[in-house]
Amino acid sequence: MNNLTEKNLFHSGYSFGLTSPTKTSLIKKRKMKERFTLQEVENFIKRHQLLSAAQSVVIGVSGGPDSLALLHFLWRRSSYYKMKVVAASFDHRLRGDESASELAFVKRFCDERGIIFEGDSADVASFQEEHSLSLQTAARICRYNFFEKVMKKHHAEALALAHHGDDQVETMLMRMTRGSEGFSSAGIPVKRPFATGKIIRPFLGITKDQIEHYCKVENLVPVYDSSNESDKYVRNRFRKKILPFLKQENPNVHERFQYLSETISEDEAYILKLAEIELEKVLIRQTEGKIELSVSAFNKMPIPLQKRGITLILNYLYKINPSSLSSVHKENFLSLLGSEHPSGMLHFPSGLVVSRTYDRCLLSFEHIVKNEEGSYDFSLELPGYVELPNGRITAEITDCEPALQRGKDVFVFSMKEVDLPLRVRTRKPGDRMAIAGVGSRKLKDIFIDAKVPQEERNVWPVVVDANGKIIWLPGLKHIRRHQINPSELWVILRFHKKSP
Ligand SMILES: Nc1ncnc2c1ncn2[C@@H]1O[C@H](COP(=O)(O)OP(=O)(O)OP(=O)(O)O)[C@@H](O)[C@H]1O
Structure with missing residues (x-):
């Protein structure tokens, strides 16, 4: 045959x-x-x-x-x-x-x-x-x-x-x-x-x-x-x-869709090529994890090229785009650059910050480690993740209570229990958290009890809710969970700690 x-x-x-x-x-x-x-x-x-x-x-x-x-x-x-x-x-x-x-x-x-x-x-x-x-x-x-x-x-x-x-x-x-x-x-x-x-x-x-x-x-x-x-x-x-x-x-509708698919691919490849050429002209600086561009030059690009331009920039900076990155972020970027206000700042997933000052716009992850002690503060999208000096925290949403999610590096809670969005930051003087069966405790004491070395405490992640309340000290303690209706949406946070 x-x-x-x-x-x-x-x-x-x-x-x-x-x-x-x-x-x-x-x-x-x-x-x-x-x-x-x-x-x-x-x-x-x-x-x-x-x-x-x-x-x-x-x-x-x-x-x-x-x-x-x-x-x-x-x-x-x-x-x-x-x-x-x-x-x-x-x-x-x-x-x-x-x-x-x-x-x-x-x-x-x-x-x-x-x-x-x-x-x-x-x-x-x-x-x-x-x-x-x-x-x-x-x-x-x-x-x-x-x-x-x-x-x-x-x-x-x-x-x-x-x-x-x-x-x-x-x-x-x-x-x-x-x-x-x-x-x-x-x-x-x-x-x-x-x-x-x-x-x-x-x-x-x-x-x-x-x-x-x-x-x-x-x-x-x-x-x-x-x-x-x-x-x-x-x-x-x-x-x-x-x-x-x-x-x-x-x-034969499938043929029409296939034709459309091929046309979109061809057009897109061509426009992307044009965008790449135009983008080269507006970039001031481009290094690992950082891009700086001229706002006025970018705004002179035709809108379809601006849209592809920001896509190219984000692809370059993220390598693998976080799942929580959406068209809304790109629209916000274009609004920031098109705005009459000379300055403004946007927080994108995984700690990317877009800051505009007059004719300069800087996209950078560098704010994550701000000073010599390594302090940081950034938002945690759902779903999403943040890279930390000592590891990574991931956040997922699920609609059924995850049975296997126990252990100190995992914190599961109902979406209704916590005010979103979440932030992940390093400790501040006087930080306290409410622990089940114990009451309010100083973070400093929790670190001492858990024998966390002094140098690790400064970069240890602290997860807070929208009101600044500490809800989780990854690997150590979390706040008390309420009685939860099993049909709710659940958030699973995981701490993937780098070995020292
Ligand atoms: N388990 C698998 N092992 C090998 N190839 C796979 C497997 N699952 C999917 N594929 C390949 O990926 C294609 C798309 O996967 P998808 O699950 O969408 O297809 P499907 O509708 O289940 O196709 P099929 O009728 O072959 O099962 C499949 O047609 C097959 O070529």
Whole structure:
């Protein structure tokens, strides 16, 4: 089968198990559609130059219809493209035996066809806990680490994933609804650099229905993940409620979205390039963690370039943008620079301060360590984190009481219990906090009792609420928690102390 040439792939008859003469026209129609699907994918691959001859391609296969069809399709085309195909399957160990059996299913599928298979698993829940991440982010990091390893092992130039046209429509709508800009509003990219090569998505031009049809015609029997149906997930709600309406209005709506996605990406890349050139002209100073620019020169840039300019600046300063950084911060930045007041200051996540004085605007993290003793004071966003001289504090919000969050480096409380926003600062003379069963105590005494060395006390974080009340001395004490209604939103603070 995998010796099919391009010609005989598109012109060979597929058996549909339908033989009666009355069904002939139906067979013809379905054959046409099937060929059309294959041809569409092939055209898409060529148009975007996703595959070139003599490649090694890793395919991410969960065992669901999309990735199983992609594996089957690329395996069938492997001799035409003279490429080595490797299937890679990852078990996140989040659905017990179910996910382990999915991995075994993919392995069997590959063994039966002589396809190279790579499989691995990881305890994603523990990884999430350890690094204070959302479950989705933790799963993604573990899965992509695995993909990277497999790509390196097989010297692969591409990792093929089975996102399709309906995924694209859902993603773009979700992002527009939640609020997005720039490349993010372009949805899922057709290709992007990754590990030893690039991620490619050959199915973005076809729909889920076309994939299901391909599976049926090829007698592929995938596994179905029941969580894909649950209304609990935003994506599923878009899929079930919005997509049917759009497809009714235009059955090829996915093509329109894909076209829009590619147009946005091209435009964005071009505008970003222009912004980069213009930004160079307005920068006064640029060093690690610090940028200074001329306000009047920046304000002369056209608005679309100003918007991309601040994005470039923030990308440079943060390296990895904090999740709490939003378009509001960028708007505030533009207002500060456009304001008639000659001076002003903004506090951005993770301790970044933007200060304007007449024609100069300075963005810097340097305020974190203000003086020789290393004192600091900055806001802690929810969710978010702050870097400290002696470690890092992370803050998350969750809607169910986290069972495993105990210990002195973790403080969990209900959102209703504390006045937000929180700040993290160093101690001040006379600081006191109210401790359960003890009453009000001086911080100095708490440090002495806990035998915290003198030099560490000056940089030890003190977490205070919006009224300045101390609520947590990480690693040492926290205020008493009230009786809490389990259905409330919870905040989890964690202190990741650097070893001295
Ligand atoms: N556990 C996994 N192991 C390997 N690849 C995966 C895994 N999960 C997802 N992928 C890859 O990432 C793509 C997108 O993932 P997503 O979960 O959005 O897809 P899906 O709708 O579940 O697709 P499928 O029908 O293949 O399960 C998949 O189509 C597949 O190529």
